[in-house]
Amino acid sequence: MEILIKNIDVIYSANQEMINNGYIIIKDKLITEVGSGYHEDQEHNKYDQVIDGRGKIALPGLVNCHTHAGMTLLRGYADDLPLNKWLNDKIWPYEAGLNSDDIYWGTMLAIIEMIRTGTTLFADMYFSMDLVAKAVQESGIRAVLSSGLIEANDGRKGLIESLEFSRKWMGGANGRITTMLGPHAPYTCSEGYLREIIDLSNEHNLPVNIHLAETKGEYAEIEKEYGLSPVKYLNNIGLFSRPVVAAHCVYLDDEDIDIMASNQVGVVYNPASNMKLGSGIAPICKIIDRDIKVGIGSDGVSSNNNLDLIEEARLGSYLQKVDKLNPTVMDVHSLLKMLTLSGSRVLQLGDNLGIIAQGNLADIILVNISNNSFYYPHHNNLSNLFYAGSGRDVDTVIINGKIVMNKKNILTIDVEKIYYEVERIIKEK
Numbered sequence: 233m234e235i236l237i238k239n240i241d242v243i244y245s246a247n248q249e250m251i252n253n254g255y256i257i258i259k260d261k262l263i264t265e266v267g268s269g270y271h272e273d274q275e276h277n278k279y280d281q282v283i284d285g286r287g288k289i290a291l292p293g294l295v296n297c298h299t300h301a302g303m304t305l306l307r308g309y310a311d312d313l314p315l316n317k318w319l320n321d322k323i324w325p326y327e328a329g330l331n332s333d334d335i336y337w338g339t340m341l342a343i344i345e346m347i348r349t350g351t352t353l354f355a356d357m358y359f360s361m362d363l364v365a366k367a368v369q370e371s372g373i374r375a376v377l378s379s380g381l382i383e384a385n386d387g388r389k390g391l392i393e394s395l396e397f398s399r400k401w402m403g404g405a406n407g408r409i410t411t412m413l414g415p416h417a418p419y420t421c422s423e424g425y426l427r428e429i430i431d432l433s434n435e436h437n438l439p440v441n442i443h444l445a446e447t448k449g450e451y452a453e454i455e456k457e458y459g460l461s462p463v464k465y466l467n468n469i470g471l472f473s474r475p476v477v478a479a480h481c482v483y484l485d486d487e488d489i490d491i492m493a494s495n496q497v498g499v500v501y502n503p504a505s506n507m508k509l510g511s512g513i514a515p516i517c518k519i520i521d522r523d524i525k526v527g528i529g530s531d532g533v534s535s536n537n538n539l540d541l542i543e544e545a546r547l548g549s550y551l552q553k554v555d556k557l558n559p560t561v562m563d564v565h566s567l568l569k570m571l572t573l574s575g576s577r578v579l580q581l582g583d584n585l586g587i588i589a590q591g592n593l594a595d596i597i598l599v600n601i602s603n604n605s606f607y608y609p610h611h612n613n614l615s616n617l618f619y620a621g622s623g624r625d626v627d628t629v630i631i632n633g634k635i636v637m638n639k640k641n642i643l644t645i646d647v648e649k650i651y652y653e654v655e656r657i658i659k660e661k
Contacts, residue, residue, distance in 0.1 A: 233280050233633060234259045237598070238270050240285035244568060244614055245292060245588045256290060258594040261406075261633035266588055281635065287602030288627060289613050291568070292586050293352025293374075293595035294541045295575030298479040298500040298529025300358045300380075301342035301367075302335040305657065306534035315447050315509045323534060327359075329661060336363035337653040342539060343371045344650060347642055349540045349623025352595040352631045355477065355500075355529070355579055357414040357441055361397050369405040372636040372644040374595065376579045377401060378414025378441040383425045391428060398438050408632055410581065412477065417443040418462050419450050423469055430470050439475040439580050442466075445488070446480035447511050463488035472497055475580050479529060480505075481519070482512040489515070493522040498578030501570070503548035505531035513555045516548070516562070527575035528567075540623040541571055549618070564618045598628035 235258040243251040243266065255270035256263060257279075303323075310322035330338075335358065346354055353374040356364055361379045368375040379394040386394075398411035415421040415429050433440050445451060445462045454462045463484060466472060472495035479500040484492075492499065501516050520526055528548060530539045549562040573586030584593050599617060601607035606620040617625070629637040636644045 234278065235281045235283065235594075235630070235633070235635070236270075236279040237283045237285050237290065237596070240288060240290045240598070241601070242613060243290045243588055245572075254290070256588060256596065258596075258630065258633050261594055263588060263590055263592050263594050263596075266590055283598070283628060283635075283638075285598055288598040288600055289617075290588060291350075291597050291599065292572040292588055293597050293629070293631065294350045294571045294623075295527060295579065295586070296346065296351045296354040296530055296539065296541055297477065297498075297527030297575050297578050298355055298357075298502060298531060299342070299539065300532035301346075301354065301356045301364060302330070302338035302358050302360070303532035303534045304341040304345070304539075305330065305334060305338040305654065306532070307537050310534060311508075311537075313509075315511060316449060318509065318535070326661075330360075332360040332363045334657050335360040336367055337650060337657060339364045339367040340371065340645065340650045341654050342533065343367060343373050344642060344645070344647055345539045347371070347373060347629050347637050348626065348640070349542065350597040350599070350626040350629065351539065351541055351623075352597065352629060353576070353579070353581075353585065355412075355441065357416070361401075365397075365401045365404060365409055368409055370645060372408075372631050372634055374408040374631055376410050376412060376441075376581070378412045380414045380416050381425075381429070382416045382420045383422055384420070391425075391432065395432055395436065395438075399436065402438075406632065410579075412439045412441040412580075414441045417446070417450065418466060419453050423458075426466070426469055426471060430474060433474045439477060440471060441477045442471075442479070444478040444481055445483040446506075447509075448483060451483045461485065461488055463491055467491045467495070477578060477580075479531075480511070480514065482506055482514045484515055484519075486518075489518055489522055489524070492519070493524050498525040498527065498580075500527050500529040500578060501548055502529045502531045503551050504544055505535040507547070507551065508537075509535055513551055516552055517556055520566075525574055525577045526570055527578035528570050542618060542621060542623040542625075545571055546618055564612075564614045567618050568614065594630055594633040596630045597626050599625050600627040601625070 237256040240254045243254040257265040355376040357378040357380040475496040545567040576585040607616045
């Protein structure tokens with residue numbers, strides 16, 4: 233399969249390159265050529281599909297570094313509550329009534345929203361992960377999947393099943409799925425349980441995905457039990473000897489950040505969830521200054537309440553500007569990098585994603601900037617996207633060299649069927 237995208241007004245990549253009147257050639261799942269000034273007489277009918285990008289900009293596909301996709305079923309169910317009450321009184325009891333079929337349809341609903349708003353890769357930590365992987369396989373999206381482990385619920389059996397899932401699906405869906413081990417958090421997994429996970433991570437070369445230092449309550453609980461901050465505690469037991477994806481990281485001191493900078497830790501910034509749950513403001517500028525990899529995550533829909541990464545990035549930028557009383561921090565180029573190349577690095581996928589460049593995987597989105605008042609005038613369309621537009625302006629999505637959405641029409645899944653099934657599930661609960 234060979235695809236030509238032509239007449240793209242501007243192509244943005246994570247290294248801030250801009251190409252006017254550009255073109256992209258895709259063969260199979262790779263970008264084979266990127267340039268400017270493409271001429272019609274070069275086509276010679278050799279392409280399987282030609283996309284006219286006039287009035288659009290091309291960007292690398294967006295990376296959602298932390299979510300719980302199946303939680304779309306809980307959108308609007310439990311709002312305006314503190315984290316502990318939200319989890320213990322509302323979320324966990326509701327989730328206890330969900331079955332694998334429910335999770336499949338909830339994940340499919342999330343995938344619709346992610347594709348439509350330009351997400352081509354998401355990291356998920358949840359349960360019934362075989363069904364999540366099935367949804368990823370069928371929809372054409374890319375994913376890093378972790379079976380979430382809460383010791384009181386999952387125990388030793390959960391460890392075994394999590395490992396089996398990780399080994400079964402690593403490299404699945406034509407390479408679109410990779411896997412990690414997913415201990416929920418240091419306050420839901422004991423030291424002994426975490427040490428077992430570290431051993432499994434070492435033995436099977438699997439990274440670790442974990443919630444970390446999200447709230448003051450978590451910080452106080454870990455400090456009371458171990459006399460250490462959550463980061464120092466996890467470092468003491470050896471977790472950071474492994475590649476780690478750490479979500480939230482709101483409560484860190486300078487020593488914590490030093491530890492993370494000295495190890496293979498990628499941080500996920502979740503501004504909407506942290507604001508909505510009243511958790512606090514992560515010290516992202518300090519983290520970035522220490523050259524720690526940082527990506528952006530939506531968290532689950534029940535604490536956001538959407539999966540639009542453009543909106544997430546805007547909120548995250550404004551929050552840091554206010555926190556630092558500095559309008560220059562987290563500019564639009566920083567946001568683009570966090571949502572693309574840096575996000576890929578956080579998820580241990582390297583530099584083959586996140587830049588529109590020859591030889592990279594073809595995960596590309598086209599954003600419509602014509603007949604859209606948010607993009608006029610065209611002083612800076614990247615600024616227009618992040619500070620005025622939204623993910624809903626995405627027109628076309630290509631993942632692994634396959635067109636999964638064209639002119640806002642998702643081609644890989646039956647959208648109406650998914651809406652029907654979600655409504656059925658909710659009525660039955």
